[in-house]
Amino acid sequence: ETGVTQTPRHLVMGMTNKKSLKCEQHLGHNAMYWYKQSAKKPLELMFVYNFKEQTENNSVPSRFSPECPNSSHLFLHLHTLQPEDSALYLCASSPPLSGRDYDIQPQHFGDGTRLSIL
């Protein structure tokens, strides 16, 4: 039990579907993250929220839409995805980000949602 729960664990959807991934953390953290993990590619940071404010959007296509209603919950809304979007989507949380590069925080990851686009 990592304290970060992701649902669903597996999701198969067509390219025209709309679905949402959910992440919930019980660690009292104030920063939350979405990552994409594809085969043969490094873990890619997609979005960062610090105190519910989005601080990073790494040129992620608009078919991925994040939502952070509070510090404990994070969603990733999906619509009209492409086959290359099939991957493991990981959520993480950490203590708040200070903006100082020496103040790297430990990230706690969920076990991910395995997404397959048909």
Add this chain to the structure above:
Amino acid sequence: TQLLEQSPQFLSIQEGENLTVYCNSSSVFSSLQWYRQEPGEGPVLLVTVVTGGEVKKLKRLTFQFGDARKDSSLHITAAQPGDTGLYLCAVLALNTGNQFYFGTGTSLTVIP
């Protein structure tokens, strides 16, 4: 090119052997983290190193941060099947904001 290159990419060894994996970059970082990811799970933080030349030990795992803070190594003594997993290094680079970068990973299999 990747910011963090890890080597080897794959490693398969017998139980009881020693091994070292590497994380290299041409950039300098204030600190560096190592994570282990087991199949079907998310990465779990093993250690954070913050000082050039720093050595940290976690049971049979020894982590070293390079003197110039551009690279790091992870040495495992007497590997066990439970050490099997994907080992990832990660850094925080603030050149363009709160950017966390992960390395390409080393997939380790320890054969009983």
